[in-house]
Amino acid sequence: MQFVIALILFFSISKAWAFEYQIDKSSLIHPSILQRYSFREHLSKSGFTSLGDQNFSSARTRFDGAFVNQNWSQSILLKAGLVAQDSLQGQIIEDVRAKVFAVHITIEGTPYLIVAKNLSKQELRSTLQPWLKPQQSFLWSTMINQAYGFETCNKGDKSPFQAMQSTASHIANSEILKEVGQCGLQALQGIKQSGEDTYDFFKKLSSDPIQLWTEMQQSFDDTKDFLLNINSEMQNLVLALGTTPTQVQVQIACSMTGSLILEGAKGGLLSGGLAKMLPFMASKIKKTTAILADLAKYESKGFKMPNKNFLTHEALSCVH
Numbered sequence: 001m002q003f004v005i006a007l008i009l010f011f012s013i014s015k016a017w018a019f020e021y022q023i024d025k026s027s028l029i030h031p032s033i034l035q036r037y038s039f040r041e042h043l044s045k046s047g048f049t050s051l052g053d054q055n056f057s058s059a060r061t062r063f064d065g066a067f068v069n070q071n072w073s074q075s076i077l078l079k080a081g082l083v084a085q086d087s088l089q090g091q092i093i094e095d096v097r098a099k100v101f102a103v104h105i106t107i108e109g110t111p112y113l114i115v116a117k118n119l120s121k122q123e124l125r126s127t128l129q130p131w132l133k134p135q136q137s138f139l140w141s142t143m144i145n146q147a148y149g150f151e152t153c154n155k156g157d158k159s160p161f162q163a164m165q166s167t168a169s170h171i172a173n174s175e176i177l178k179e180v181g182q183c184g185l186q187a188l189q190g191i192k193q194s195g196e197d198t199y200d201f202f203k204k205l206s207s208d209p210i211q212l213w214t215e216m217q218q219s220f221d222d223t224k225d226f227l228l229n230i231n232s233e234m235q236n237l238v239l240a241l242g243t244t245p246t247q248v249q250v251q252i253a254c255s256m257t258g259s260l261i262l263e264g265a266k267g268g269l270l271s272g273g274l275a276k277m278l279p280f281m282a283s284k285i286k287k288t289t290a291i292l293a294d295l296a297k298y299e300s301k302g303f304k305m306p307n308k309n310f311l312t313h314e315a316l317s318c319v320h
Contacts, residue, residue, distance in 0.1 A: 021082045021206040027110050028081025028202060029195035031064045035107045039078060043067050046127045048076060051181045052189075061188070062201070062219035063115075068181075070174055072224055074118045076127070077216055082113040082202065084209075090133035092121055095210055102213050105131035115216045175246060176238070176253045180231045183254035185223070187261040188270075226274040230257060233285040240293040241312070252312050259316070260284055287319035288312065 040050040048067040063077040084104040093102045101124055103114040116124050125132060205212040234253045238244060241252075260281045261270075269276050292315055 019085050019088070019209065021084060021202070021209065021212070023199070023203060023206060024081045024083055024111060025199055026081070028079075029198055031080035032108075032110060035080075035110060036065045036078065039107065039112075040065070040067065042130070043076065043127065048074075048127070049178060052185050061185075061223060062216045066185075066220055066223075068224075072177070072181075072228065074123075075116065075217075075220055075224070076119075077115045077220055079113045079115075079202075079216065080110055082206075082212075083111045084113070090131055092124060092128075092132065094121065095213055097210065097214075100213055100217050102209070103128060103132070107131075113213075113216075115213050117217055175250055176234065177228075177231050179250045179254045180234060180257050181227050183258045184227050184230065184261060187258040222274050226278055229278055230281055230285070233282050233289075237285055237289040237292065237312070240289045248309060252309050255309065256285070256288075256312065256316065259313070284316065284319055288315045291315040291318065 036050075043050075047069055049070070051066045051068065063079050065078040067076040067078070068074065082104075088104050090105060091103070095102060099117065101114075101116045101119065101121065103116070103124070105112050105114060105128070114128070119127070202212065205215065231253075234256065237256075238249045238252070241249075244252075261277065264270060264277045264280050267280075269280055292312065295311070295315075
């Protein structure tokens with residue numbers, strides 16, 4: 001009897017849950033910078049920082065904008081042009097399998113999908129309050145995941161971010177981390193994919209919302225892990241420079257990150273994804289760090305080092 005009830009529940013929920021995105025192609029490919037700016041200003045009140053003001057979907061990512069808290073443990077992704085059914089507007093949908101929340105809102109007539117991770121439902125409701133409908137029971141996502149039998153237990157695996165937290169000393173300066181993120185994504189944005197590629201990707205997944213949310217979050221996780229690891233290497237380089245003002249550290253981190261991403265892309269590494277870029281960039285930064293560490297010994301003996309931003313790029317040009 002219980003099996004029959006479960007079977008009926010499964011089909012009824014599956015039918016109710018199944019929906020397909022309609023796509024507003026214009027806003028999907030050319031999202032509004034002004035609307036994203038307005039969204040960014042609102043999120044800043046809750047402590048979230050934008051990784052940049054450009055459209056990052058053209059930078060081979062699956063989102064237009066990414067917003068993170070100070071240590072990047074919480075993320076909110078924004079994608080324009082995905083139109084959900086009216087009954088889902090302003091509702092917080094929990095996807096137990098991917099452990100993310102999805103919210104559909106409209107800003108000045110433009111449809112947006114928001115995918116958020118590592119926020120509680122209460123935190124997300126507070127953050128997105130102007131766009132949400134009054135709170136109500138919304139159980140479709142929890143029930144559908146149970147019906148499909150998705151694995152939701154915590155297996156105890158450490159996420160890449162948790163692993164990075166154990167070396168928090170490498171991320172001591174949040175300004176450098178922020179700059180590495182912004183400059184890294186801006187460099188990637190310069191290596192554009194076509195608008196049709198973006199459209200084809202979302203069109204392909206328009207009938208599978210859960211997979212689409214998962215792909216968006218995975219795209220951000222890959223980008224975040226890449227930038228956090230580069231930031232860790234960059235912190236070691238800054239230490240090798242000796243006493244350096246924060247402003248100079250930020251300039252060095254930004255210009256080096258952008259230069260190395262563009263160099264790696266020209267070498268064809270980006271075609272294999274960000275994971276293929278990391279060893280190349282880390283090796284370059286390590287070798288540059290070793291050169292700067294040797295030069296810093298002279299500074300400790302009273303020799304004045306020249307412009308350290310210039311010196312860093314000169315050292316970088318010497319490594320292969």
